Amino acid sequence: MDFSGLLDSVVTGLGYELVGWERSSKGRLVRIFIDKPNGVGVDDCANVSRHLSRVFAVEGVDYDRLEVSSPGLDRVLQKEGDFIRFAGEKAQIKLRVALDGQRNFTGILRTVSGGKLNLEVDGKLLPFELTNLEKARLIPNI
Secondary structure, eight states, rough: OOHHHHHHHHHHHTTTTEEEEOOOTTOEEEEEEOTTTTTTHHHHHHHHHHHHHHHHHHTTTOOOOEEEEEEOTOOOOSHHHHHHHHSEEEEEEEEEEETTTTTEEEEEEEEEEEEEEEEEEETTHHHHHHGEEEEEEEEEEO
């Protein structure tokens, strides 16, 4: 099983959503981001960390440090389901290929379908191909 599949299997098996993961260039640090409907607490992170440590030992995953945390208020949006779930929220996106000379946009997430995201920017609905998104993050309402 590939590393991503292993993480997804363990995390979802524990009842959490695997939001994302990072591995340092030498693979010594593994950072996992998890979520669940009512939010993630310290006990949730500790629980997932304990389980992953055991699985990594069995699977022979070589690492020095494992960090498990919530995605935070400014969570990264990656999957189409993320954009659907957070429709109506303010987000910042960065495009791989510029649109009319611009790569960075901030607006309200509206609809997503057929691989296209509609972002409301200054009262105008702008369509973006999800495949053209380099990075997308929520902007927290504080």
